[in-house]
Amino acid sequence: MRKIVKGKRLDFTIDDVNGIYGGHVGVLWEMLMGEEIHVGGEKETEILAERAGINQNTVILDICSALGGPARHLARKYGCKVKGLDATEKMVNEAIKRTGKEQLSHLVTYKLGNALDIPFKANTFDLVWGQDAWCYITDKERLIKEASRVLKNTGTIAFTDWIQTGTMTENEWEDLNSFMAFPFMETLDGYEEILIDTGFKIVEKEDLSDDFTEHCHIYQDRLRNELKDQIIGNYGEGLFKAADEGLDMWVRAAGEGKVGRGRLIGKKI
Ligand SMILES: C[S@@+](CC[C@H](N)C(=O)[O-])C[C@H]1O[C@@H](n2cnc3c(N)ncnc32)[C@H](O)[C@@H]1O
Numbered sequence: 001m002r003k004i005v006k007g008k009r010l011d012f013t014i015d016d017v018n019g020i021y022g023g024h025v026g027v028l029w030e031m032l033m034g035e036e037i038h039v040g041g042e043k044e045t046e047i048l049a050e051r052a053g054i055n056q057n058t059v060i061l062d063i064c065s066a067l068g069g070p071a072r073h074l075a076r077k078y079g080c081k082v083k084g085l086d087a088t089e090k091m092v093n094e095a096i097k098r099t100g101k102e103q104l105s106h107l108v109t110y111k112l113g114n115a116l117d118i119p120f121k122a123n124t125f126d127l128v129w130g131q132d133a134w135c136y137i138t139d140k141e142r143l144i145k146e147a148s149r150v151l152k153n154t155g156t157i158a159f160t161d162w163i164q165t166g167t168m169t170e171n172e173w174e175d176l177n178s179f180m181a182f183p184f185m186e187t188l189d190g191y192e193e194i195l196i197d198t199g200f201k202i203v204e205k206e207d208l209s210d211d212f213t214e215h216c217h218i219y220q221d222r223l224r225n226e227l228k229d230q231i232i233g234n235y236g237e238g239l240f241k242a243a244d245e246g247l248d249m250w251v252r253a254a255g256e257g258k259v260g261r262g263r264l265i266g267k268k269i
Contacts, residue, residue, distance in 0.1 A: 209260025
């Protein structure tokens with residue numbers, strides 16, 4: 001998908017996000033990564049939860065909760081309350097359905113809404129949580145401000161995200177972001193700066209890019225060797241080809257140290 005470059009961001013909107021996660025591409029992401037749609041799956045959720053210090057009393061907001069895989073994981077493991085926020089109706093409806101099936105609806109609920117206008121009152125949550133999704137957000141400063149607003153004092157923000165880690169040509173930058181429909185990726189230092197400017201103390205800042213590169217290879221193998229026939233059969237050759245070419249470009253960029261993934265944890269002070 002090609003979009004006009006505005007300043008240093010591509011002109012993607014919520015409608016584009018809805019198109020992706022309400023359609024076949026969203027299904028493809030689940031086929032590749034599982035219902036926890038982030039790099040590293042359940043293991044990564046466990047690590048982030050442990051570092052964020054979750055317990056039974058932690059009230060959590062998962063921003064960009066998608067199918068609710070991580071929200072249910074946390075509720076199942078800790079018995080904590082989780083609210084999922086997502087902008088795509090199909091994702092929210094599917095998350096509600098799966099949560100009901102697992103009999104976790106007393107702990108995990110969902111709301112349709114935009115992360116840039118979080119539909120909750122100030123001082124509501126102990127923890128704002130996010131996994132590999134804030135790369136879709138057009139205004140990272142506003143997102144973190146909104147997260148801070150809904151957090152209680154001394155609350156925690158804990159998230160992972162896909163980040164830009166190296167320099168690249170304008171064309172490469174446009175191709176990599178366009179394929180994913182990201183308006184732009186933040187850098188790890190950029191996120192640190194936004195968090196500090198918004199009034200967070202940094203508790204953890206970790207570059208996970210080596211692991212990201214390994215996982216890009218894992219997903220590429222899975223696409224080519226396990227999922228190819230199923231994708232072509234269900235959605236046609238075109239979707240498989242587009243996914244394969246795009247993933248290949250990402251595998252190369254990750255190997256060249258241009259893109260990666262990071263984990264940040266901050267405390268509201
Ligand atoms: C990669 S998935 C998130 C995966 C999820 N965090 C997980 O670990 O399972 C990206 C999700 O972000 C949502 N999203 C993107 N932009 C959003 C926004 N501005 N506000 C709320 N949700 C958004 C999409 O609808 C989609 O469900």
